[in-house]
Amino acid sequence: MSDQTNREVAIEFLHATFAVPGRPALLKDVTLPVKQGETLVLLGRSGAGKTTALKLINRLLESTSGEVRVEGRSTAEWDAIALRRHIGYVVQEIGLFPHFTVERNIALVPRLERWAEDRTRARVRELLLLVGLDPEKFMKRYPHQLSGGQRQRIGVARALAADPPILLMDEPFGALDPLTRGELQQEFQMLQKRLGKTIVIVTHDVGEALLLGTRIGLIESGELAGVYTPKEFLRSQQPVAAAYAAQFRAYKQLEGGA
Amino acid sequence: MNLVTFFLHHQGEIWQAVLEHVWLAGATMLLAVAIGVPLGILVARSPWLSKPILGSANIAETIPSLALFGFLLPVPWLGGRADRLAITALTLYALLPIIRNTSAGIAGVDPAVRESARAMGMTERQILFQVELPLSLSTLLAGVRIATVLTIGVATIAAAVGAGGLGEFIFRGLAMVNDQLILAGAIPAAILAIAADLGIGLLERRLRPIR
Numbered sequence: 001m002s003d004q005t006n007r008e009v010a011i012e013f014l015h016a017t018f019a020v021p022g023r024p025a026l027l028k029d030v031t032l033p034v035k036q037g038e039t040l041v042l043l044g045r046s047g048a049g050k051t052t053a054l055k056l057i058n059r060l061l062e063s064t065s066g067e068v069r070v071e072g073r074s075t076a077e078w079d080a081i082a083l084r085r086h087i088g089y090v091v092q093e094i095g096l097f098p099h100f101t102v103e104r105n106i107a108l109v110p111r112l113e114r115w116a117e118d119r120t121r122a123r124v125r126e127l128l129l130l131v132g133l134d135p136e137k138f139m140k141r142y143p144h145q146l147s148g149g150q151r152q153r154i155g156v157a158r159a160l161a162a163d164p165p166i167l168l169m170d171e172p173f174g175a176l177d178p179l180t181r182g183e184l185q186q187e188f189q190m191l192q193k194r195l196g197k198t199i200v201i202v203t204h205d206v207g208e209a210l211l212l213g214t215r216i217g218l219i220e221s222g223e224l225a226g227v228y229t230p231k232e233f234l235r236s237q238q239p240v241a242a243a244y245a246a247q248f249r250a251y252k253q254l255e256g257g258a
Numbered sequence: 259m260n261l262v263t264f265f266l267h268h269q270g271e272i273w274q275a276v277l278e279h280v281w282l283a284g285a286t287m288l289l290a291v292a293i294g295v296p297l298g299i300l301v302a303r304s305p306w307l308s309k310p311i312l313g314s315a316n317i318a319e320t321i322p323s324l325a326l327f328g329f330l331l332p333v334p335w336l337g338g339r340a341d342r343l344a345i346t347a348l349t350l351y352a353l354l355p356i357i358r359n360t361s362a363g364i365a366g367v368d369p370a371v372r373e374s375a376r377a378m379g380m381t382e383r384q385i386l387f388q389v390e391l392p393l394s395l396s397t398l399l400a401g402v403r404i405a406t407v408l409t410i411g412v413a414t415i416a417a418a419v420g421a422g423g424l425g426e427f428i429f430r431g432l433a434m435v436n437d438q439l440i441l442a443g444a445i446p447a448a449i450l451a452i453a454a455d456l457g458i459g460l461l462e463r464r465l466r467p468i469r
Contacts, residue, residue, distance in 0.1 A: 060373065081379045081380075099392050108378055
């Protein structure tokens with residue numbers, strides 16, 4: 001493989017397979033490069049293997065055959081702790097520590113990395129402003145004192161805290177009401193443009209995939225069924241992609257007709 | 259002589275016995291927490307260790323207390339001093355609730371919280387001390403509370419092997435068929451147990467994780 005293309009690839013799945021003994025494989029022979037600065041959306045049904053694919057990237061799971069490379073190095077060669085601190089991770093709101101204030105939640109990775117205290121504090125303020133929350137008002141609150149949308153913003157701020165070049169998001173807006181979800185998706189789009197991170201998002205929401213993805217990877221029963229740009233996705237003849245596209249169009253039509 | 263004047267008359271002795279009792283129970287609880295919490299963590303971490311550890315603690319719990327004191331009497335270093343013997347036996351009793359609640363507390367931590375801690379790049383040790391233990395503290399303390407109340411009660415039997423404490427009055431009272439003597443041991447022991455229960459209960463509620 002040439003050095004030139006290699007440098008542009010942030011994450012690369014190479015025949016990555018994940019199976020638990022005695023059960024059908026959760027992920028089968030997935031080969032897929034993720035380019036630096038792109039937003040790849042993994043779209044598929046619940047249980048299709050999207051989250052498994054995501055967890056292979058930060059080694060919450062290890063591929064049983066094949067490999068996943070992050071910045072050219074197989075995750076098996078990375079020190080797992082260093083790898084994870086290099087990659088931000090956002091899950092449906094529940095991942096915040098209930099016994100930590102907002103400030104301590106966001107400052108988690110900087111403190112693990114032993115940043116100077118004033119640098120950490122400045123970073124927490126900066127991040128709260130970035131996700132649109134007033135630092136004075138929110139720093140000392142606990143997660144249970146926040147709304148779902150606010151918790152999700154804190155989750156994003158925490159993942160961005162140590163400025164990781166890669167961001168993984170597992171159904172990040174899934175638990176939110178539709179209005180808040182729309183707001184956050186739009187804000188996230190702007191953030192994305194500003195920060196230029198490599199992002200992998202898992203979702204089963206086709207609208208979200210089309211809105212946020214520069215490319216969409218379609219996952220069906222553990223296999224990668226195709227990779228498309230949003231435009232290609234809407235025109236695709238692949239049956240599952242076509243079904244998603246039809247669903248999306250029906251929804252749009254309803255909107256247009258109203 | 260009514261009970262109040264009896265208590266006033268024997269004030270000195272009763273306070274002495276209360277102090278001995280607190281020493282027995284206090285030393286026992288320090289030991290039991292120091293041993294039980296790490297064992298509880300081990301049980302939560304490795305399911306294959308949970309059967310032997312919980313099994314042994316369970317067996318210790320089923321031995322009648324008087325018999326346990328008797329069994330330990332011929333053990334070389336232990337048999338040498340009555341309080342040593344008593345504290346060892348009492349610790350064996352106190353272990354089970356502490357081990358069980360520690361492991362239950364850790365097992366009860368939201369898996370999503372544990373997973374996000376791993377995903378943030380926390381080491382196993384950091385997850386244990388910064389996430390799992392703080393979040394299971396109130397469950398752990400509930401175990402300590404049960405064990406403390408149990409210990410204060412069973413410690414009265416330590417008097418049978420000459421370890422002192424409030425049991426002295428009870429055994430003497432039984433031998434002399436003197437109700438007032440029995441009560442001189444039983445009432446302070448009950449008050450101690452209730453105080454410990456309330457005190458630790460208060461701490462437990464204060465440390466209950468916020469949902």
